[in-house]
Amino acid sequence: MVKLIIVVLALAFYAMWQLMNVYNLSRKMKGTLSENSTVKDNELQGKLFVVYFAAFFAFVAWQLIEYGPRLLPESASEHGKITDWLMNLNLIIIAIPFVITHLFLAFFTWKYSGKNGQKAVFYSHNNKLEMIWTIVPAIVLTVIIAYGIKSWNTITALPTEGMQEIELYAQQFNWTARYAGADNKLGPNNYLKIEGANELGILMDSTTSQDDKIVKGEMHIPVGVPVNFKMRSRDVIHSAYMPHFRSQMNCVPGMSTQMHFTPTITTAQMQAKLKNPKFKYVLLCAKICGSSHWNMQMDIVVDTPTDYKKWLAEQKTLAETLLAPAPADSAVVVAAK
Amino acid sequence: MSNFNEIPKETSALGNVKNDPEHKLYDDESHTYLNDHDDHDEQHWIEKYVFSTDHKMISKQYLLTAIVMGVIAMTMSTFFRLQLAWPGKAFPILEVFLGKWAPGGVLDPNMYLALVTIHGTIMVFFVLTGGLSGTFSNLLIPLQIGARDMASGFLNMLSYWFFFISSAIMVASFFIETGPASGGWTVYPPLSALPQAMPGSGLGMTLWLVSMTFFVISSLLGGLNYIVTVINLRTVGMKMTRLPLTIWAFFVTAILGVLSFPVLLSAVVLLIMDRGFGTSFYLSDIFIGGQALEQSGGSPILYEHLFWFLGHPEVYIVLLPALGITSEIVATNSRKPIFGYRAMIGSIIAIAFLSFIVWGHHMFITGMSPFLGSVFVFTTLLIAIPSAVKVFNYISTLWKSNIQYTPAMLFAVGLVSTFITGGLTGIILADSALDINVHDTYFVVAHFHIVMGASAIFGLFAGVYHWFPKMFGRMMNKTLGYVHFWATMIAVYGVFFPMHFLGLAGVPRRYYSIEAFEMFNNLVDINVLITCFAIFGALAQFVFLFNYFYSMYKGPVASANPWKSNTLEWTTPVEHIHGNWHGALPVVHRWAYDYSRPDLENDFMPQTSPLLPHEAEAAH
Numbered sequence: 043m044v045k046l047i048i049v050v051l052a053l054a055f056y057a058m059w060q061l062m063n064v065y066n067l068s069r070k071m072k073g074t075l076s077e078n079s080t081v082k083d084n085e086l087q088g089k090l091f092v093v094y095f096a097a098f099f100a101f102v103a104w105q106l107i108e109y110g111p112r113l114l115p116e117s118a119s120e121h122g123k124i125t126d127w128l129m130n131l132n133l134i135i136i137a138i139p140f141v142i143t144h145l146f147l148a149f150f151t152w153k154y155s156g157k158n159g160q161k162a163v164f165y166s167h168n169n170k171l172e173m174i175w176t177i178v179p180a181i182v183l184t185v186i187i188a189y190g191i192k193s194w195n196t197i198t199a200l201p202t203e204g205m206q207e208i209e210l211y212a213q214q215f216n217w218t219a220r221y222a223g224a225d226n227k228l229g230p231n232n233y234l235k236i237e238g239a240n241e242l243g244i245l246m247d248s249t250t251s252q253d254d255k256i257v258k259g260e261m262h263i264p265v266g267v268p269v270n271f272k273m274r275s276r277d278v279i280h281s282a283y284m285p286h287f288r289s290q291m292n293c294v295p296g297m298s299t300q301m302h303f304t305p306t307i308t309t310a311q312m313q314a315k316l317k318n319p320k321f322k323y324v325l326l327c328a329k330i331c332g333s334s335h336w337n338m339q340m341d342i343v344v345d346t347p348t349d350y351k352k353w354l355a356e357q358k359t360l361a362e363t364l365l366a367p368a369p370a371d372s373a374v375v376v377a378a379k
Numbered sequence: 380m381s382n383f384n385e386i387p388k389e390t391s392a393l394g395n396v397k398n399d400p401e402h403k404l405y406d407d408e409s410h411t412y413l414n415d416h417d418d419h420d421e422q423h424w425i426e427k428y429v430f431s432t433d434h435k436m437i438s439k440q441y442l443l444t445a446i447v448m449g450v451i452a453m454t455m456s457t458f459f460r461l462q463l464a465w466p467g468k469a470f471p472i473l474e475v476f477l478g479k480w481a482p483g484g485v486l487d488p489n490m491y492l493a494l495v496t497i498h499g500t501i502m503v504f505f506v507l508t509g510g511l512s513g514t515f516s517n518l519l520i521p522l523q524i525g526a527r528d529m530a531s532g533f534l535n536m537l538s539y540w541f542f543f544i545s546s547a548i549m550v551a552s553f554f555i556e557t558g559p560a561s562g563g564w565t566v567y568p569p570l571s572a573l574p575q576a577m578p579g580s581g582l583g584m585t586l587w588l589v590s591m592t593f594f595v596i597s598s599l600l601g602g603l604n605y606i607v608t609v610i611n612l613r614t615v616g617m618k619m620t621r622l623p624l625t626i627w628a629f630f631v632t633a634i635l636g637v638l639s640f641p642v643l644l645s646a647v648v649l650l651i652m653d654r655g656f657g658t659s660f661y662l663s664d665i666f667i668g669g670q671a672l673e674q675s676g677g678s679p680i681l682y683e684h685l686f687w688f689l690g691h692p693e694v695y696i697v698l699l700p701a702l703g704i705t706s707e708i709v710a711t712n713s714r715k716p717i718f719g720y721r722a723m724i725g726s727i728i729a730i731a732f733l734s735f736i737v738w739g740h741h742m743f744i745t746g747m748s749p750f751l752g753s754v755f756v757f758t759t760l761l762i763a764i765p766s767a768v769k770v771f772n773y774i775s776t777l778w779k780s781n782i783q784y785t786p787a788m789l790f791a792v793g794l795v796s797t798f799i800t801g802g803l804t805g806i807i808l809a810d811s812a813l814d815i816n817v818h819d820t821y822f823v824v825a826h827f828h829i830v831m832g833a834s835a836i837f838g839l840f841a842g843v844y845h846w847f848p849k850m851f852g853r854m855m856n857k858t859l860g861y862v863h864f865w866a867t868m869i870a871v872y873g874v875f876f877p878m879h880f881l882g883l884a885g886v887p888r889r890y891y892s893i894e895a896f897e898m899f900n901n902l903v904d905i906n907v908l909i910t911c912f913a914i915f916g917a918l919a920q921f922v923f924l925f926n927y928f929y930s931m932y933k934g935p936v937a938s939a940n941p942w943k944s945n946t947l948e949w950t951t952p953v954e955h956i957h958g959n960w961h962g963a964l965p966v967v968h969r970w971a972y973d974y975s976r977p978d979l980e981n982d983f984m985p986q987t988s989p990l991l992p993h994e995a996e997a998a999h
Contacts, residue, residue: 128813132813
């Protein structure tokens with residue numbers, strides 16, 4: 043197979059080589075063997091630029107129509123509304139110079155393509171003009187920076203109270219969520235204590251740990267309540283990405299990071315809005331973390347506060363799962379697995 | 380060889396040059412060139428073609444190496460694009476090339492990551508840094524400033540050979556049991572530090588680090604040489620304000636490299652220590668492979684800071700030479716002075732300065748203090764101002780010009796377009812509040828491929844088409860050049876523009892497949908479209924390859940100044956000679972952009988032409 047590919051390529055190369063020889067020879071005989079652009083070339087290439095840029099704009103427009111509706115649905119978090127508003131503002135701002143500069147580019151490349159007897163205008167600088175196009179971008183950027191930093195401050199400012207504390211624990215290649223339990227305090231941990239069922243290395247002698255609850259595969263969060271995620275990683279850097287909530291934060295081994303948001307739309311409401319009963323909020327990993335990086339996921343369910351309380355009450359505390367003496371047959375089940 | 384690198388003494392009245400024996404070019408009586416430099420014995424081929432100290436040969440060596448590396452990296456990208464468009468489908472060609480890493484023609488997930496990683500590494504460092512700076516700084520710095528060669532030909536030779544060793548090691552890492560590095564081109568630890576984390580973090584990662592060490596050495600040897608040469612070896616009359624913008628770009632690029640690559644080296648050395656010598660600069664609280672790691676107390680964030688302290692200037696190390704080349708080609712082929720020459724220099728310097736204080740924008744969501752984040756938002760967005768100035772200046776250079784559409788000019792115009800498009804999406808990513816949701820998604824991939832990948836590669840192609848006659852004494856075929864340009868231009872936006880939408884839909888980068896998520900099901904056809912454009916674009920590059928090699932041997936012989944350009948390299952003889960100029964070095968009397976002076980008949984005026992009686996040097 044490799045040999046065949048090589049032979050075919052070599053033959054194609056040889057054939058082209060010979061064709062070029064013939065082509066160059068004929069040009070030589072006609073006296074047109076020059077690789078400088080002619081007036082005809084200039085005219086054609088100038089026109090092609092206009093055609094190209096027109097096609098490019100059409101392509102962009104087609105994508106906006108065709109792909110636009112497939113983007114993320116409306117934000118399901120409070121701060122996400124700010125993100126989306128800012129994104130739209132910035133997209134509009136950058137679309138303007140994008141269109142204008144390309145129009146100029148298309149017009150000039152066509153209009154000033156080289157012709158016989160045409161001489162370019164010797165025009166080396168214009169301080170006033172250059173001042174204008176330094177100051178105008180500067181002003182526009184001031185607006186972008188001001189709104190950007192204002193939004194960033196709003197998004198990252200922690201609310202003072204009433205937050206639900208949840209720990210997100212990342213490892214190759216799954217997520218674990220730990221709920222703070224009745225005292226709303228996450229118990230202390232140490233990676234040296236990771237052993238057996240104590241996958242998160244929780245220090246169980248602390249009372250704040252014992253009421254903590256651990257879930258995998260699917261986590262629930264309450265609508266309308268600010269949720270503060272504390273991130274940890276067991277092995278390499280991961281990134282907790284929740285696109286529907288416009289939220290992302292890296293999980294870095296050796297340090298604790300955090301990020302918070304307030305969900306605004308329950309899963310059921312979003313399913314109804316999108317007319318898609320299968321819709322799920324998801325947590326993805328966005329930082330390359332190994333071979334199954336692409337499939338490191340957890341479902342997120344946004345509940346009404348009552349449903350959430352009910353669901354949370356059903357989950358077992360760490361005291362129940364780790365401290366209670368294990369029933370004799372559970373060891374057998376584990377071994378059988 | 381006595382006065383090999385000596386610059387002719389300044390003559391008080393330039394009109395006297397002719398009477399000064401130092402400047403007498405041709406002896407009428409003996410019919411020989413005076414002060415000739417190619418008068419010594421025939422060189423051994425090893426000295427001429429392999430361990431050459433001649434900057435022109437070294438530049439060709441760089442270019443050829445970069446082309447080989449570019450073909451490898453491009454092929455890799457088509458391989459992983461096949462997997463992305465048709466996940467899990469068997470492509471026999473993958474098994475042919477990748478063997479056990481594509482059993483039955485289905486790409487292995489680890490190999491997917493390896494391809495992505497090495498594609499990025501090769502493109503950024505070996506093609507766009509080595510290939511672009513290495514080729515054109517070497518070729519053009521001595522030729523455009525009027526020097527016999529680089530300040531140190533020997534260091535220059537070492538620079539290439541370290542680059543070659545580095546390239547060879549990088550490619551060799553494909554032929555080992557555990558495969559090449561696969562942690563992404565940024566190789567963040569702990570993933571890259573721990574062989575337990577992924578197979579690619581074994582020997583492959585060691586080779587990556589060794590390769591990068593050699594690369595940094597090469598880059599420093601080259602960069603120091605460029606800086607010293609530009610400062611010291613400019614010929615008489617070549618004031619800094621008369622330098623072509625190419626030289627300004629290469630000069631500032633070299634300074635960036637010298638200041639930032641050592642920081643990468645320190646990051647790499649610390650990573651080597653963590654991997655092999657039990658230190659823990661980057662490692663802490665890690666439990667992997669069923670046990671707790673003994674090393675503790677370090678921080679992976681330290682690596683990110685060190686890496687991006689190089690990593691961001693690196694973007695401009697890649698981009699500035701392309702912009703410099705574009706300035707030169709746009710002016711020459713517009714038959715018009717570059718608009719705002721001093722503003723162009725100012726913006727090169729401003730971009731270079733700012734590039735050192737923006738690295739944190741790669742780390743908005745690493746847990747960095749939000750206040751620090753807002754500082755980086757501010758500095759990053761400032762870069763848009765000098766960039767905008769450059770774009771406006773390019774466009775106004777085209778205004779009322781007389782454009783000669785050589786293939787080089789087409790690529791230069793293409794660069795202006797991609798630089799605009801990619802630069803503008805950078806404004807989104809620089810805004811930390813927006814970065815949260817598009818960080819590490821395809822939006823980023825789209826952005827940097829357009830602004831840095833496409834623009835820099837367009838600069839590279841433009842440079843090759845434009846200076847091919849200077850490199851090989853022959854012309855490339857223009858028709859094939861046109862075909863190559865249009866196919867590439869179509870492919871560039873066809874591949875990278877739709878990726879913005881993937882990113883806005885929340886698709887993270889470096890995913891082996893997006894099929895694991897129900898929410899991405901309606902995006903698969905976008906990936907198919909992208910892959911079709913990618914294959915088309917890859918095939919189009921063979922047009923270039925053929926044109927390049929054919930013209931090297933069979934292209935029509937070039938005239939001394941085929942593009943009617945003003946700069947000094949076109950005053951050298953077509954065939955390469957040691958020392959570049961027969962006789963004395965040229966003397967410069969004007970800036971590089973006296974195109975279409977209204978008071979002159981010709982639409983160009985070489986830098987060596989003395990000012991005419993009563994002519995004042997053009998204000999610029």
